[in-house]
Amino acid sequence: MVVFLWILYMSFRQCLLFIFVFFPLSAWAKFFSAPILNDAYQLLDTKPAQSLRIVNQYLEQRQISPGQNPNQIPINNDSERTIRTPISTVEAFQIKALANKRLNKNREAIEAIKEAISLAKDFQLKSGYLESKLIYAYLWWNLTKDVDETNSILAIIEQELLETGNTIGIHDKLYFGFALIHAEVESEQGNNSKAQKYYKQAMTHGAKLKDPSSLIFYHISYGRHFLKNKQFDQALTELLSAYWQSIEADQSGQLARANFLLGELFFQRKVLDKALEHASQSAEFYGRYNNSEQLSNVLTLIAQIHLKQGRFNLALVQYFNALDQEKEKNNVNKLISLRLDIANTYFLLYNYALSEHYLKQANNLNEYVKLPKQKARAALLQAKLNLINNKPDLAINDIQTAIVYSKKDNDKPLKLQSQKLLSETYEKMGLFEAALKAQREYETLNSSIQAVQNEINEEVFRQQKSIIEQSLHYQGLEAQLKENHLQTLKIQKIAGFLVALLTIISIYAFRKQQVNRFLKKRLHLLLNKYYTHPRSGLRNLRLLTERLPSSLQQSSSNIEQWHLGELINEPLSDRLRFTLFHIPMLQELYLTHGYQEGLSIEKAFGDYLSSVVTSPSRIYHFSDASFLYIEHKSDSTCSVQEMAETVQSWINNFDSNILTDKTVNIGMVEYPFLPRAYTAINDRELIDILLMATNAAQHLSEELSSSQWVNYRAIDNAPAASFASNNIRLACEQAINQGLIKVITSRN
Known part of the structure; x- marks a missing residue:
C-alpha cells in the first residue's frame, strides 16, 4: 500500500512544479503601474481564466503610447484610460503568460512572454526585460525539461545581470528569482549540493527585500526541495517557517500552499491525522475557487489519506470531486491518474465490476498518449483483476507489460511492486523456478532501493544527532539562563533594596541637614539673645x-x-x-x-x-x-x-x-x-x-x-x-x- 501511494504521489508531482516554484513574479509582492493589472495578478492562483480575461481587455481596449516616457506611471484620470504605457504593456504580457500557463495553454504562454521580452527590449526597459527573460527561462524549463537549453538561457541572463550591476531598482529581486530558478533546475537534476548553493544565494538576496511574501515563497520552495529528496526534518523546518510567517503576514494563498506541502510531508511520514488537518485547511482555501488548478491536487491528497486510513468510501468521494475539477481542464495525465485511483479503490472495496469499468476508461485515454507511468499502473491493476478472474496467463503478460513501462519511466517503486506480484503469480502457477528468478530480481531491486533509503536514514540520523546535541546544548544554555535569571533577580532585589536604602538615607540626610540648618540658625538667634542685653542690644x-x-x-x-x-x-x-x-x-x-x-x-x-x-x-x-x-x-x-x-x-x-x-x-x-x-x-x-x-x-x-x-x-x-x-x-x-x-x- 505504501508503494502504491508513493506511485500516486509521483503521478501528480510534476503538475505542482510550476504552481509552487514559479519565482520571477510570484516570489515577491509586485506592484504594477496600472491598478487593473494588480487585480489581474491577484487572481492568478485562484481564477486564472478571469485574470487572463482582464489582461486581454486591457490590451485590446487601450493603445500603446510610445511617445511617453517608457518608465512613466500613468495618472488615473479620464485622459489616461484609453492608452497604456510601454512598461504597463510589458507587465500585461507577463501576467498573460502566467495565466495561460496555469490554464495549460503552453503555446500561448510562450508567445505572450516572448512579446513581453520584445517590447521591453524595444523600449529599453531593462528591469522589465530581465524579468521577462526570467519568466521565459522558467516556462521553457517547465515545458521541455531541457537542462542544456535552460542553463544556456540562464547564463545569458546572468551575464546581463552582471552588466547592469546595481543600476536598476529591482536588482536584488532579479537575483532572487534567478537563484531560485537555478536551484529548481539543479534540484530536478538531483544536484543537491548545487541546488542548496543557489538556495543560499536566493536567501541572501531575499533577506534584503524586506518582503515577507518573498521569504515565505523561499521557504516553500526550499521545503519542497527537501521533501522531494526525503529529507523530512529539513523539509519540516522550512515548511513550518513558511506556515507561521504566512499567518503573521496574513498571506492566505501562501498559507494554503504551505498547508498542502505539510499535508504531503506528514502523509509520507505516516502521521495521517496531521496530514489530514493540513490538507483540509488547504482545501478550505482552494474550495472557494472551483476552477482552481490546485484544488484537484489537494482533493487527491485527502483521498490518499482516507485510503491509507482504510476509509475507502471517503476516498472515493474525494477522487470523484477531483475528477470533476479535471474534466473541465482536459488534463489527460491527471484524468488517467484519477481514473486509475478510482479503479484501484473499487478494487480494494471488492467491487471488481466498477474497478474494470474505470480501468477501461483509463486505458481508452492511454491509447492516445505516451505516458509510461500510467500504462504501467493500468497494466498492473489489470493483472490483479485477471488474477481475481483466475486468468494467471493474462496476468503474467500484464505484469511483464507493467515492468517494461516502469523501466521506461525509471519508476523503481512501481517496478518493485510488479516484480513482487510476478513472483507470487508464478508461485501460484507452480512455476517455482520462474518465481525464484522473479523473487531474486525483486530482492535485487529492493536492495538498491533500501540502500538509497539507508543512505537517507543515515543522513537523517546524523541530522538527528546534530539536533539532539544542539538540544542538549540549548538545555544547558536554558539551565544557565535560568540560573543567570535567578542571579539577575537576586541582584535586582539587592540593587532595589540598596536604592531604596540609599533613597531613605538621602532623604534622612537631607532632612537632617535641614533640621541642622534650622537648629544652627535658631542656636545663632538664641546665642545672640543670650549674649545680648535685652534692652540696649549691646x-x-x-x-x-x-x-x-x-x-x-x-x-x-x-x-x-x-x-x-x-x-x-x-x-x-x-x-x-x-x-x-x-x-x-x-x-x-x-x-x-x-x-x-x-x-x-x-x-x-x-x-x-x-x-x-x-x-x-x-x-x-x-x-x-x-x-x-x-x-x-x-x-x-x-x-x-x-x-x-x-x-x-x-x-x-x-x-x-x-x-x-x-x-x-x-x-x-x-x-x-x-x-x-x-x-x-x-x-x-x-x-x-x-x-x-x-x-x-x-x-x-x-x-x-x-x-x-x-x-x-x-x-x-x-x-x-x-x-x-x-x-x-x-x-x-x-x-x-x-x-x-x-x-x-x-x-x-
Missing part, C-alpha cells in the same frame, strides 16, 4: 564673663613670651585698656519717664554706641547704667584724659530730648595691671579694680556735680605679693595707701 555681662578670662589669659601669655624672649616683637596689641563709664540718669530713666519710653531711649542709646565704637574695640552693657569699653592699647593710643573726653563726647553727641543730663562717671585701668606680674590679677579681680575706680569717679562727681574720671595704674615695680589676697578690693586700698597704685583723676 553685648551683655554674660558674654563678657565667658570670654574675658580666655582673652586675658591669651594676652598675658603673649606678653610673657615676649619678656622671655620667645617672641621677637613686643605684642603691643595684647595690652588692653578697660573703661567703665556710668551714666546716672539711665538709672532714673524708667522711674521718671516710664517703661515704654525707657526701653525706647535705652535701645536708641545702645544702637548709637554700637555705631561709634569701631572694631577691634568692644563695648558691653555692664549693668543698668554702666557700660564697659575695651580697646587695644599701644604707643599711639590716646591718653586716659583723651579717652575720658572721647567717652564724654559720645554722651554729649547722643541726640535725645529726654537724656538731658550728660554727666558720666568713668573708671579706667590697663591690663596687664601689674607690669611685672602678668598673671597676678585675673579677670574678676580686674573688674573689681575697675569698679573701684568707677566708684571713686562717682564720688567725685557727686562732690563736684560734673563728669569725672579716675584711672588706677600700678607702678612698674609693684610686687605681685601685695595683691595676693582673697579680697582684691582691700588689697587695692592698701596698695593705694602704700603708693603701689597711682590714682589719676580728672580733678588733679
Whole structure:
C-alpha cells in the first residue's frame, strides 16, 4: 500500500512544479503601474481564466503610447484610460503568460512572454526585460525539461545581470528569482549540493527585500526541495517557517500552499491525522475557487489519506470531486491518474465490476498518449483483476507489460511492486523456478532501493544527532539562563533594596541637614539673645564673663613670651585698656519717664554706641547704667584724659530730648595691671579694680556735680605679693595707701 501511494504521489508531482516554484513574479509582492493589472495578478492562483480575461481587455481596449516616457506611471484620470504605457504593456504580457500557463495553454504562454521580452527590449526597459527573460527561462524549463537549453538561457541572463550591476531598482529581486530558478533546475537534476548553493544565494538576496511574501515563497520552495529528496526534518523546518510567517503576514494563498506541502510531508511520514488537518485547511482555501488548478491536487491528497486510513468510501468521494475539477481542464495525465485511483479503490472495496469499468476508461485515454507511468499502473491493476478472474496467463503478460513501462519511466517503486506480484503469480502457477528468478530480481531491486533509503536514514540520523546535541546544548544554555535569571533577580532585589536604602538615607540626610540648618540658625538667634542685653542690644555681662578670662589669659601669655624672649616683637596689641563709664540718669530713666519710653531711649542709646565704637574695640552693657569699653592699647593710643573726653563726647553727641543730663562717671585701668606680674590679677579681680575706680569717679562727681574720671595704674615695680589676697578690693586700698597704685583723676 505504501508503494502504491508513493506511485500516486509521483503521478501528480510534476503538475505542482510550476504552481509552487514559479519565482520571477510570484516570489515577491509586485506592484504594477496600472491598478487593473494588480487585480489581474491577484487572481492568478485562484481564477486564472478571469485574470487572463482582464489582461486581454486591457490590451485590446487601450493603445500603446510610445511617445511617453517608457518608465512613466500613468495618472488615473479620464485622459489616461484609453492608452497604456510601454512598461504597463510589458507587465500585461507577463501576467498573460502566467495565466495561460496555469490554464495549460503552453503555446500561448510562450508567445505572450516572448512579446513581453520584445517590447521591453524595444523600449529599453531593462528591469522589465530581465524579468521577462526570467519568466521565459522558467516556462521553457517547465515545458521541455531541457537542462542544456535552460542553463544556456540562464547564463545569458546572468551575464546581463552582471552588466547592469546595481543600476536598476529591482536588482536584488532579479537575483532572487534567478537563484531560485537555478536551484529548481539543479534540484530536478538531483544536484543537491548545487541546488542548496543557489538556495543560499536566493536567501541572501531575499533577506534584503524586506518582503515577507518573498521569504515565505523561499521557504516553500526550499521545503519542497527537501521533501522531494526525503529529507523530512529539513523539509519540516522550512515548511513550518513558511506556515507561521504566512499567518503573521496574513498571506492566505501562501498559507494554503504551505498547508498542502505539510499535508504531503506528514502523509509520507505516516502521521495521517496531521496530514489530514493540513490538507483540509488547504482545501478550505482552494474550495472557494472551483476552477482552481490546485484544488484537484489537494482533493487527491485527502483521498490518499482516507485510503491509507482504510476509509475507502471517503476516498472515493474525494477522487470523484477531483475528477470533476479535471474534466473541465482536459488534463489527460491527471484524468488517467484519477481514473486509475478510482479503479484501484473499487478494487480494494471488492467491487471488481466498477474497478474494470474505470480501468477501461483509463486505458481508452492511454491509447492516445505516451505516458509510461500510467500504462504501467493500468497494466498492473489489470493483472490483479485477471488474477481475481483466475486468468494467471493474462496476468503474467500484464505484469511483464507493467515492468517494461516502469523501466521506461525509471519508476523503481512501481517496478518493485510488479516484480513482487510476478513472483507470487508464478508461485501460484507452480512455476517455482520462474518465481525464484522473479523473487531474486525483486530482492535485487529492493536492495538498491533500501540502500538509497539507508543512505537517507543515515543522513537523517546524523541530522538527528546534530539536533539532539544542539538540544542538549540549548538545555544547558536554558539551565544557565535560568540560573543567570535567578542571579539577575537576586541582584535586582539587592540593587532595589540598596536604592531604596540609599533613597531613605538621602532623604534622612537631607532632612537632617535641614533640621541642622534650622537648629544652627535658631542656636545663632538664641546665642545672640543670650549674649545680648535685652534692652540696649549691646553685648551683655554674660558674654563678657565667658570670654574675658580666655582673652586675658591669651594676652598675658603673649606678653610673657615676649619678656622671655620667645617672641621677637613686643605684642603691643595684647595690652588692653578697660573703661567703665556710668551714666546716672539711665538709672532714673524708667522711674521718671516710664517703661515704654525707657526701653525706647535705652535701645536708641545702645544702637548709637554700637555705631561709634569701631572694631577691634568692644563695648558691653555692664549693668543698668554702666557700660564697659575695651580697646587695644599701644604707643599711639590716646591718653586716659583723651579717652575720658572721647567717652564724654559720645554722651554729649547722643541726640535725645529726654537724656538731658550728660554727666558720666568713668573708671579706667590697663591690663596687664601689674607690669611685672602678668598673671597676678585675673579677670574678676580686674573688674573689681575697675569698679573701684568707677566708684571713686562717682564720688567725685557727686562732690563736684560734673563728669569725672579716675584711672588706677600700678607702678612698674609693684610686687605681685601685695595683691595676693582673697579680697582684691582691700588689697587695692592698701596698695593705694602704700603708693603701689597711682590714682589719676580728672580733678588733679
